[in-house]
Structures are given as structure tokens and as C-alpha cells.
Amino acid sequence: MLNKFFTTSSHDRHPFGTRRLYFTRVRPYILSVDDEQDVTDLVQFHLTRAGCEVATAACGREALASVAARRPDLILLDLMLPDIDGFGICEILRRDPATAAIPIVLLTAWATNDARSLGLELGALDYLTKPFSPRDLTARVQQLLNLRNESPRPA
Numbered sequence: 001m002l003n004k005f006f007t008t009s010s011h012d013r014h015p016f017g018t019r020r021l022y023f024t025r026v027r028p029y030i031l032s033v034d035d036e037q038d039v040t041d042l043v044q045f046h047l048t049r050a051g052c053e054v055a056t057a058a059c060g061r062e063a064l065a066s067v068a069a070r071r072p073d074l075i076l077l078d079l080m081l082p083d084i085d086g087f088g089i090c091e092i093l094r095r096d097p098a099t100a101a102i103p104i105v106l107l108t109a110w111a112t113n114d115a116r117s118l119g120l121e122l123g124a125l126d127y128l129t130k131p132f133s134p135r136d137l138t139a140r141v142q143q144l145l146n147l148r149n150e151s152p153r154p155a
Contacts, residue, residue, distance in 0.1 A: 027053040028145050031072040033063040033089070034107070035082055039130065043076060043107070046134040047141060060084025064092065067099055074144055076137075077124070079108040079115060087122055094123040103144045107132065 030052045032043040040056040047054045055072070057063040060083045067075070075093075079086035086106060093099040106119045109130040116127045126140055 027051055028073040028141075029070065030054045030074050030076065030141065031057060031063065031066055032076045032107075033057045033060070033081070033086070034076075034078040035059060035080075036078075039078070039107070042134065043137065046138055050138045050142065052141070058082075060086075060089050063089055067093065067102070071099065072102060073148070074103045074105065074141060076105050076107045076141075079106060079110050079119070087118060090119065090122040090124055103148055105140065105144065107137070 028051070030043075030047055032040045032047075032054055033056070034040050034043075035058050037058070040058075044054040044056060055066060055070075057066050060081045063075075063077070063081075064084075066072075077086045077089060081089070084092075086108065090104055090106075093102060093104065100123075104124045105126040105128060106116075106124045107128045107130065108115070111129040119127055125144060128137060128140065
């Protein structure tokens with residue numbers, strides 16, 4: 001079985017009559033939600049270098065619209081956003097069956113145990129505090145994507 005991130009792009013006939021398949025890698029699609037452009041730029045730079053496609057949103061409403069337009073493989077979500085906070089976004093996404101399984105990582109400057117506990121209770125799979133190590137971020141994103149690809153799919 002082919003990995004989720006590979007797809008057939010084209011095929012042609014080999015001179016001896018056999019078909020040859022060519023595969024292209026489909027990059028994981030990550031949505032980074034933060035109202036600080038420096039943070040989204042840093043996330044985008046490092047995850048793009050790691051082979052991901054990264055989109056950004058600066059507020060909760062923009063994030064929800066982006067998810068509705070194209071479902072990401074993973075969401076990096078700040079808690080302190082100008083309109084709907086990250087807890088609210090997490091709760092909205094978890095209530096909708098179409099988005100409930102999207103892995104969410106909270107990436108925030110809010111480093112209290114209560115915030116961490118609430119975020120995890122609302123369905124986030126991980127919690128990173130700012131400032132963060134780009135290497136740690138990339139490793140955690142890769143780990144969550146790998147876990148998601150290894151988990152059985154509902155029939």
C-alpha cells in the first residue's frame with residue numbers, strides 16, 4: 001500500500017509494452033495560526049524546509065475559513081488571537097466531525113499549567129511554548145504526521 005503522501009502523477013508505455021508509473025510526493029499541508037507574523041514566517045520557513053506546505057492565518061475567523069476551504073494535515077495554533085482565542089478554535093474544530101481528527105498543536109507564549117491542561121482537554125495533541133526551538137517544532141510535527149499516517153482509517 002502506498003504511503004498517504006505519495007500519489008501517481010502520470011504513466012506511460014515502456015518501449016516493451018509494460019506500463020511505468022511515476023510518483024510524486026504530496027507534501028503534508030500545515031496551517032499555522034498566529035497573529036504575530038514573525039512567528040508564522042519562522043514556522044513557514046522551517047516546515048517548508050522540512051518538506052511541508054504551510055499556509056498561515058492571523059486570526060481565528062481566517063483559520064476557520066482556511067480549514068473549510070482546504071483541510072490541513074495538522075494545525076499549529078496560538079492561544080492568544082485577536083478575535084476567537086485558540087481554545088475556542090480548538091473546541092469548534094473538535095465538535096465538527098469533518099475536522100475532529102485534525103491534529104492540533106498549541107504554539108503559544110501562555111506557559112501556565114492551567115492553559116496547557118485546558119488545551120489538552122479540548123483536544124490539542126501537543127503544547128509548545130514560545131520561544132520554541134525550530135528543530136523541536138519540526139520533530140514534533142513530523143512525529144504527529146507519522147502517527148496519523150500509521151493509525152488505522154475508518155472504513
